[in-house]
Amino acid sequence: MKSLTLIISLSVALLSTAVSANSDLTQLIDSYQADSSTLPDAKKGQQLWNKKFTGKAPFTERSCQTCHNSNLQQSGQHIRTQKIIKPLAPSVNKNSLNNIKKVKKWLKRNCKWTLGRECNNEEKASLLLYIKQQ
Secondary structure (H helix, E strand, O other): OHHHHHHHHHHHHHHHHHHHHHHHHHHHHHHHHHOOOOOOOHHHHHHHHHOOEEOOOOOOEEOOHHHHOOOOOOOEEOOOOOOEEOOOOOOOOOOOOOOHHHHHHHHHHHHHHHHOOOOOHHHHHHHHHHHHOO
């Protein structure tokens, strides 16, 4: 009986964490949208994800999928270090997009490297909405 109670308690705790993380992400998307003139659009996020940008040598052509893959449910590989990158799709990676501080950090870093500039709030909201739906 104690083990059943423990299993139920752990399940509730995990579910609560997942709901909280999803709520935090929704709040982040909403905050980006509030600072933008348009609503987040997953289709625009997908287009930005797949768009090719010009960068500095030796990686003169780059996009989000250069490292993360075109299918967000699959692992990617960092172009410089060759390290495996876990799938970004929350449907297959329960830890994806859970830590808002890290989401902000990686959005800033990856936008700068890929686009050559920081993403604006509309782009951030649309990218996050697209990733969230995968």
